[in-house]
Amino acid sequence: MxxxxxxxxxxxxxxxxxxxxxxxxxxxxxxxxxxxxxxxxxxxxxxxxxxxxxxxxxxxxxxxxxxxxxxxxxxxxxxxxxxxxxxxxxxxxxxxxxxxxxxxxSWGGVPGAAEHAYPTERAEELRRRLAEGAPGMLAVVGGGATGIELATELAEAYPAWQVRLVAAGRVGGWLSERGRAHVLAVLDRLGARVDENRRVTAVTAHGLTCEDGEIPAEVVVWAASxxxxxxxxxxxxxxxxxxxxxxxxxxxxxxxxxxxxxxxxxxxxxxxxxxxxxxxxxxxxxxxxxxxxxTGRTDKPFSYRYATQCLSLGRGEALVQLIHGDDSVRPRVLTGATGRLVKAGIVKGLPLSLR
Structure with a gap:
């Protein structure tokens, strides 16, 4: 050696x-x-x-x-x-x-979240629960990229469930106006309800407790941070x-x-x-x-510039938000078939880049 x-x-x-x-x-x-x-x-x-x-x-x-x-x-x-x-x-x-x-x-210190909510790490267990259990209300907590992708994907895959996306701020609030409008339109088309500016203070076996009231739910998915x-x-x-x-x-x-x-x-x-x-x-x-x-192939400092932000919105839709190198958003977005193809190409190419 x-x-x-x-x-x-x-x-x-x-x-x-x-x-x-x-x-x-x-x-x-x-x-x-x-x-x-x-x-x-x-x-x-x-x-x-x-x-x-x-x-x-x-x-x-x-x-x-x-x-x-x-x-x-x-x-x-x-x-x-x-x-x-x-x-x-x-x-x-x-x-x-x-x-x-x-x-x-991160459970963010919210009482009951770790005990009663599914994180993305338990995706397989969540799939079994939704596929095999009696349909009801499904609450997704978090208005960021993970929450949006979960809400749209689950609403499309399990139409018998009522999907509700609950966010402490605005859903997709970091996106451009066009990008956020597209996300909300897709959620609406899939029948998912959006609750913005509702901070969750506890999770129970019966749903969510927010600062302004209760949200009943049979299943809670946690994607807040x-x-x-x-x-x-x-x-x-x-x-x-x-x-x-x-x-x-x-x-x-x-x-x-x-x-x-x-x-x-x-x-x-x-x-x-x-x-x-x-x-x-x-x-x-x-x-x-x-x-x-x-391996001695560079001695330069690490450098980086952002290129895009991509969201899948179910199997039929996607959003590619064009951004500047400093991660600030541009007005333009790619949606529909173009957005879906770009997003799919990036995601499927990632494992190939590991080597």
Whole structure:
């Protein structure tokens, strides 16, 4: 064995793409992640709707690369000893650590949400509940991209259910006027009710409690916000108030230079933009960049410009919001067949980009 030992924890868009590309170089790479198949997270709303979603085997993505996949979970980081402790009791030593554990659904401290609501991580379980249970009211909480995609997809796939999208602010409020109008029109056409400016204060077995009253629901789906996995903060990496690891312009931890942090777990600041949002569109380029950096193919700082924002609105519709490089929106949007084809091309192409 030659070269350094690089350990990557996390097999999402950032971690798996980084591991596959670093594995082309001279260093030994170990990927620590419990999954055997890649989770195509931006398609979980399709999975909840009973659609077939391609999930490539991690072994296939890593084929021909100098990467060992340990199918276990990282539960602790010993930053002083440079070791990762796994849930099966192993201690994996590293010269360089790539932390790419990403994010998870945040319950926002709302009582009862974790007990009574389905997050996107439980898409398969949600699908079974909707397909096999008696139809009733289905409340989706969250007016962002995830909430919109879930509400439209589920309203189309399960027409016997009454879908209600509940948002603390305006649904799609970050979109251009044309983009937001299109989203609302599709929701209306699918028969989904929209409740804006209604903050949820509790979730019960019978539905939602809001600041201004109750919303009965047999099933609640939670898509209000995301948060980084807590291991970075718990292990002593420097993090910001949201728990995202602080990194320099080469994606290196500001407190532990032998650790690189990428994807949703990292608070990546880009000049002219600020902190990048959590998204596969920002995570995968970070994985690609870090592989070039660690294999000696670049020494330049990480740079990034946004291109588009895409939403699927069921199988028959989509929205491609054109944006500036700093993530501010342009007036123009693509909808209908054109929007659907662009969105499908981007989403289906992502797994191919992992290698």
């Amino acid at each position: 030659t070269g350094k030992h690089i350990v990557v924890i996390g097999a999402g868009y950032a971690g798996l793409s980084a591991a596959a590309r670093i594995g082309r170089g001279p260093d030994r790479v170990t990927l620590i992640a419990p999954e055997q198949r890649f989770t195509h997270r931006v398609r979980l709303h399709e999975l909840a709707a009973g659609r077939q979603v391609a999930r490539p085997e991690i072994a296939r993505v890593l084929r021909g690369r100098k990467v060992t996949h340990r199918a276990t979970r990282a539960v602790e980081l010993d930053l002083a000893a440079r070791e990762v402790l796994t849930e099966d009791g192993e201690r994996v030593a590293y010269d360089t650590l790539v932390y790419a554990l990403g994010s998870r659904t 995301m948060e980084p996995q807590p291991l970075a903060a718990a292990s002593g990496l420097a993090v910001n108030a949201q728990g995202r690891a602080l990194v320099d312009d080469h994606l290196r931890s500001v407190s532990h230079p032998e650790v690189y942090v990428i994807g949703d777990a990292a608070a990546v600041e880009v000049p002219g933009i600020g902190e990048l949002r959590m998204a596969c569109a920002t995570a995968m380029p970070q994985g690609h960049y870090l592989a070039k950096l660690l």
